[in-house]
Amino acid sequence: MNDLILALDFGGTKLSAAVINRDALGDERPQWPALRREFTPADADAAYELAAMLRLARELLAERSPAAVGVSFGGPVDFPRGLVRLSHHVRGWENVPLRDLMAREFGCPAFVDNDANVAALGEHRFGAGRGVDDLMYITVSTGVGGGWILGGRPWRGHAGMAGEIGHTVVDPAGPLCLCGKRGCVERLASGPYMAADWEEGRGRKGEEEKGSGGMTGRDVAVAAAAGDPVAKEILLRGARAMGVGIGNAANLVNPQRFILGGGVTKAGAIWWEEVRRAARATALPEVAFDVVPAMLGDDAPLWGAVALTEQL
């Protein structure tokens, strides 16, 4: 009997594909028996990405047929209809029926969801959320997004839009975000915004365009660790915003655990301590939860794509 699962991750700048046999899946996360990754050129569009991904998949499958395909997509997805709504990074993804396309291509059931929901599922099934029925996974990276597991199953919201913790407002007097609001979590806590604020704080504004100085959230964290007071204040402000967002989410939904992944979470103990402090201070005393690092790293969407095929 064929129990091969094909897991695909459309990651914005990177495509990943893996195959694994269902028999190899216990509660522990196994090693990938076969995995391919490929960076996409800056001018890649949806057609390019689709063709490249199908090539990776066929190389991995080597004439075998999968029993199911799970797909993580880095952008909004209409899960019930299996439809990619769009990509914020790559042209041409508007309303692509990715689920049906994959099902036809591989002649088996296919499942498509957005990367935050899929990563939440991955951490729940194989990572920091094993045995935890009610959790929120949050990625703190170039953006801030999230996915829920409630009652042991993904909670996607009425129209698949749940989990947008990055666009909750935690400081109406805060700086303006591209989304048009002031003081949303993403504006304060995401890597690129922290980098832009640091460049501005160091007086680089004017010399070169804001945020274009090549600085990243990682540079802010490194400088903060080295004692740069401006970098430290910006990093802590971001951590505080993330913590207030988590505390608010805890009061509203009362999950057992928040799992944080993404580049910014590598900023070290100073960042984690402030996130946890602000989250605890924001939540009611009787609202209990913990805040822990993700375990699956960049592979969370791929592992989640595997778990997605186990749903139903």
Place this chain on the structure above:
Amino acid sequence: MNDLILALDFGGTKLSAAVINRDALGDERPQWPALRREFTPADADAAYELAAMLRLARELLAERSPAAVGVSFGGPVDFPRGLVRLSHHVRGWENVPLRDLMAREFGCPAFVDNDANVAALGEHRFGAGRGVDDLMYITVSTGVGGGWILGGRPWRGHAGMAGEIGHTVVDPAGPLCLCGKRGCVERLASGPYMAADWEEGRGRKGEEEKGSGGMTGRDVAVAAAAGDPVAKEILLRGARAMGVGIGNAANLVNPQRFILGGGVTKAGAIWWEEVRRAARATALPEVAFDVVPAMLGDDAPLWGAVALTEQL
């Protein structure tokens, strides 16, 4: 066959009891065939309330036995264990096993949950949430609390604490709340706090203790409608806080509808417009929802208590 449902509401300052036959329950809300209400004296404790409620129930039942008892309690409840955690208004409710007590008393299954969850269920079953699977009910009254229906069922959170929208922070630079935080929704949007702010704004502070001038949220709304600029600003600030809280909740959980009840929601169009405007401005454009008035008024917990007996 006996299909009599006994519905009880322990409301802080008021006890309500009703009986209704299951046959009378369609999709439309019927009239109560039999209903009793009683105000409790200020010095009432848990023992007094229990005795008074049992008396009301026995008068209504008149020797008949109910098939099930649904109970709404105005305070935190451990739903799976059927345990009242405490009342913020009435002494002696700490860890009272109200579900088992009722089940023993009436010899039938009993169900106990907190008033916000129960009211959400009532509006879902009989009121403004009929046909809406994903909703949040919010009461804006002496406090601000909420309850979720997700996927057609109550979502209580990992430990029954979900729905605490009143204690989400929407302005970290805002005024201090009794809960120890600044700028939580309840501090800005609840009736007593708005009344206290208005008295302070009118320069009454010092003459008498803050908030003790006998003013209520209703007085603020009346004064705002009559053109008092301080009252209007306080009312709008409260509405804005409620709206930001709703917009944040929409981004996080993506329900289809928010149903608002409680005294403050009677403040008129100026209040509703600002709530809706702020909620819409806070939520992402692609996060759709509506914000509507509750339909069941003070009876929402009683109708929810009926619906609670239909769960499982």
